[in-house]
Amino acid sequence: MKIKQTWLVSILFISNALCAQTPLQKRLQTAFARLQTDEQCKYGAVSLTVLDAKTGELVFGGNPDMGLAPGSTLKTVTSITAFNVLGKDFQFQTQLGYSGAITADGTLNGDVVIKGGGDPTLGSWRYANTKDNVVLNTMVAALKKAGIKKINGRVIGDNGAYNGQSIPDGWIWQDLGTYYGAGIAGLCWRENQFDILLRTGSVGTPVGIAGTNPETNYLQYKSELTNGAAKTGDQAYPYLPAFNSKVMYLRGTYAIDQTKKRVGAAIPDPAYDAALRLTDTLKHIGIQVSGEPQSSIMLAEKNQAVPANATGLITILSPNLSKIVYWLNQKSINLYAEQLLATISLKMGKTATAADGVAVVKSFWEQKGIDKRSMNIFDGSGLSPEDRITTSTMARILQSASSQPWFGDFYESLPVYNDMKMKSGSINSVQAYAGFQTHEGRQLCFAIMVNNYSGTGSAIREKMFRLLNELK
Structure with a gap:
């Protein structure tokens, strides 16, 4: 009898719940x-x-x-x-400054330092004020205003407080070289990505590499990518092996009917890339830079530190949060x-x-x-x-x-x-x-x-x- 009563109560409860x-x-x-x-x-x-x-x-x-x-x-x-x-209204801050001193003839005996504050939009094409040419021109204008006409030193990209782990735990190997698998950095640049341009052909043949945008001649590329059948999509994956390799591999397939003819890849050291772009821009307008661009990661590998006590020139603010x-x-x-x-x-x-x-x-x-x-x-x-x-x-x-x-x-x-x-x-x-x-x-x-x-x-x-x- 007790079992029947329990069963009856359960049925009534469910019925009432459904009715409710x-x-x-x-x-x-x-x-x-x-x-x-x-x-x-x-x-x-x-x-x-x-x-x-x-x-x-x-x-x-x-x-x-x-x-x-x-x-x-x-x-x-x-x-x-x-x-x-x-x-x-939070905004990231990127600091441009220099170490050393500027002589009367405009020679900086020291280094130009771009100190990142974690801004993911620096150099991004998504906002008018963050585009790479706008940021570079802003930096050049600040250096000119300081009277710098020649740099007897280097341009250094500094990751600041973001020198730790750049890739979250759990990310898979296949994603790490892709544009959407780019790691974090204190000094980001162009959303830490670039394009590898492809030279396609007939199904089953190798896909060639026609170059990169922007030019990244500090990396080497090896294509193990093949042309896939139509409608099989973009199954191309860039791989950058560990231990600071400079060789990036392309693997997978790329459908012959794909029109973009490019694959997005992750910049391995965005701070270096930012320093390189500023160095090239300065040289292009006639401001000589004696040293090669560096990043805080590269300096750390040599047991060197980013120069301390940099004199501030300008703070570049990101769009608000x-x-x-x-x-x-x-x-x-x-x-x-x-x-x-x-x-x-x-x-x-x-x-x-x-x-x-x-x-x-x-x-x-x-x-x-x-x-x-x-x-x-x-x-x-x-x-x-x-x-x-x-x-x-x-x-x-x-x-x-x-x-x-x-x-x-x-x-x-x-x-x-x-x-x-x-x-x-x-x-x-x-x-x-x-x-x-x-x-x-x-x-x-x-x-x-x-x-x-x-x-x-x-x-x-x-x-x-x-x-x-x-x-x-």
Whole structure:
């Protein structure tokens, strides 16, 4: 009799819970069950959390506490943390100065030092004031104003406080030479990337290297890349072996119908590249530089230090954080996310490394009531396939942003997919979205992740959109 009573109570409880559901919750439950049982998700994992963006009330939770790989949706966590810790008007600073003294005839007996402050936009083409020619002309003007007509020394690119680990733990070897796998640096330059220009041919034949943009003759290139069949896409990967090798390899395939004929690659030492570009610019306008350009990394390898007590000439400011976050999320720029993670770490008194940055992020949200165990992450961009976070935690972090004075800037940074403002994330067999949607006058925030799906990415995205359409 007791067993029957327990069974009856359970049935009544479930029945009452179902009856208590709103029409939206019922539709979400049906749509979530349909996605979870889809053939593409047979061996996968699906999670969805929907919250009221104003109150934080749980609207729907399907496996909300399951830790899954978020891909680039993790950038929303990094962005929101940066807004909280750094402030929307934060600007990076790059210092130009010199050591030694300037003689009466305008000769600098010393070195010109470009000291980086972690600015990922220095030399970037995305903003009018950060373009490489604008930055170089600004530096040249400052040197001329100081009366420097000749440099008996070198131009040095200094990474400043960012001399630690440049690549987050968990990033895979295949990504490290690519433009999207560029490591952090105290002195970034042109988003730490350049293009390798390709000379294509017929299917199965080797792809040649036609040059680079900009010219990087301090590296050597070996192509093991082959021309792939039409519609097989860009499967080319640059590899720069460890131990300071100067030889970059291209491997994989590149479809013959690809039109761009180039592959984006990571600059191994951006501080050196910045010093090289300034040196070349000075020589071009007739200011002689006797020494070869150097970086703080190169000097450290020789057991030498960057000259101390440099006389300051000019401070170059980055765009403010709101504008940086805009492009970070619009174009999913991994470098911007990792530089912000390192900067958050410095701001909180730690080192400029991904590991310390992650620890700071976890601690920050733990103080806001979020269990740090729900964030088993290794970077700020989501490029690491080992990253795990719950949709519940991601949705709660999104919800926390909605009441902040800078929310409009963050919201504007989110791309539009499926006519919804949301950040996407995709790596191997992972598809995720996180963002906001207004439903019947009520603003909702959500995070949805599918891991280990089979089949095509386009098919799983269509099915995820079908579920998210219930929020419209």
